[in-house]
Amino acid sequence: MPLNGLKIGCLGAGAMAEALLSGLIKSGFPPDYLYASDIHQQRLAFLQKKLGINPEQSNQGLVKAVNIVVLAVKPQIVGQVLEETGEFFCSGQTLISVAAAVPVKYIEKFLKEPVGVVRVMPNTPCLVGAGASALCAGTYAGEEDLRRARAIFSAVGRVAEVNEELMDAVTGLSGSxxxxxxxxxxxxxxxxxxxxxxxxxxxxxxxxxxxxxxxxxxxxxxxxxxxxxxxxxxxxxxxxxxxxxxxxxxxxxxxxxxxxxxxxxxxxxxxxx
Ligand SMILES: NC(=O)c1ccc[n+]([C@@H]2O[C@H](COP(=O)([O-])OP(=O)(O)OC[C@H]3O[C@@H](n4cnc5c(N)ncnc54)[C@H](OP(=O)(O)O)[C@@H]3O)[C@@H](O)[C@H]2O)c1
Known part of the structure; x- marks a missing residue:
């Protein structure tokens, strides 16, 4: 597993987070290095029991605990969650957003430091390890951020890279x-x-x-x-x-x-x- 030693946390622990966490574990990633936060504590308890991952009581705690944050809340919640956590992201961390239709620039507005943001458009077959995901780099995302994102989404399917202006086309083709x-x-x-x-x-x-x-x-x-x-x-x-x-x-x-x-x-x- 090419992400050895890095901690990954899903902010929002719904269907997409579960698919990614399960895919990573199936591909050999140790559950000890996986984290999740959610407004529903019972959801975290369920994932802890099922997958052996670490539940985090708060979104801020999650951001402070991991190297890679996967932002996996519904698009309309993204602003609220980044308002709460944006100041805790540090450069060297990777922020991967799977929120459909949310532009990189919108996410970067909430961050105090130059954090590597990667926007990903996955699709529902990620739930069975056969997803089709496309990703694009944010302003400060370097090769290491892209490598991290590729490794995570390769665990649940196939990955392509595109420029951000093509993300709507990705949504129209593989997302929908x-x-x-x-x-x-x-x-x-x-x-x-x-x-x-x-x-x-x-x-x-x-x-x-x-x-x-x-x-x-x-x-x-x-x-x-x-x-x-x-x-x-x-x-x-x-x-x-x-x-x-x-x-x-x-x-x-x-x-x-x-x-x-x-x-x-x-x-x-x-x-x-
Ligand atoms: N599912 C897919 O196949 C798919 C495909 C492409 C892209 N995406 C993107 O992936 C993201 C997640 O989708 P999903 O289907 O996994 O959604 P989901 O099942 O609704 O999961 C999101 C989770 O986050 C929780 N949440 C709500 N507000 C929160 C907060 N303030 N802090 C922490 N957690 C909070 C939600 O609780 P509540 O249910 O109470 O709101 C829910 O448990 C979306 O942005 C979507 O656009 C999903």
Whole structure:
């Protein structure tokens, strides 16, 4: 584990914090070096029992105790929490924010020292170790801050780096993407049912097909169009299906979904600039 000797604390101990803490432990990070704070003490007691991490009674205590703080409260709480803790951050610490649509500059306004801030947009499959996260560096974030952030999010999936102006696009694609995939999965399951399969069998085959296709594309590094061509024979079944998808405007619809979600994300972040 490349973060040996560093203490990591989640400020806000909800779903995302639990996914990150569990992922770090599964990848070999010692729970003794993991901390969390939350307004719900029973939530901290639950995570202490389940994962063996250290509960911190206060957000300020957490900031003072660790080298890396993962800010994991809801976006609308970020200002309030940084108002309370901002003055306790020191240079040398890394502040990683996963708060959707909250710009780096907004976070930095609350800090007294030049702290390395890294903004990350993860997605819900982090909960099962298959997340897609994109990160960008703040004004004072150096290579060490980025290395720390990469190591944490690699424990729960795959990581890409982008400039901050592309974070809305990330939100529209991979941040919102699980919702699109679940809709496609539900529709494929219904389609299997319509073709005569039981719901259980249709779901299993549809979900495993989505997973398998993504795994093949990632592991082979092949262009998806080439992989599609491998399944498509002259006058065969797949090309008939593809023809129907083209007729329904699948590509156009997906492109529109991502650009609408991107536009909405930039509207939300503009309020915090
Ligand atoms: N979940 C995801 O897959 C996902 C994906 C991308 C980005 N994110 C980002 O991750 C962040 C956390 O999301 P989440 O889904 O983990 O949210 P969550 O489950 O609501 O977790 C946040 C936790 O922080 C607690 N909290 C509220 N005010 C606090 C305070 N002043 N001090 C300390 N703790 C406080 C919350 O309590 P209450 O419930 O009582 O408010 C809750 O237990 C959000 O900013 C979100 O945009 C999440």
């Amino acid at each position: 993407g699980p919702a699109y995939m679940f809709m496609i999965l539900d529709a494929l399951t219904d389609a299997g049912l319509r073709a005569g399969l039981s719901r259980e069998v249709a779901f299993l085959l549809s979900a495993q097909t989505m997973l398998g296709a993504a795994k093949m594309a990632l592991e082979s590094g092949e262009h998806p169009a080439r992989l599609k061509n491998l399944v498509t024979t002259p006058a065969g079944t797949a090309i008939e299906g593809i023809f129907a998808l083209e007729e329904g405007g699948l590509r156009r619809t997906l492109m529109k979904a991502v650009s609408e979600a991107t536009r909405r994300s930039s509207e939300i972040s503009a309020r915090l600039k």
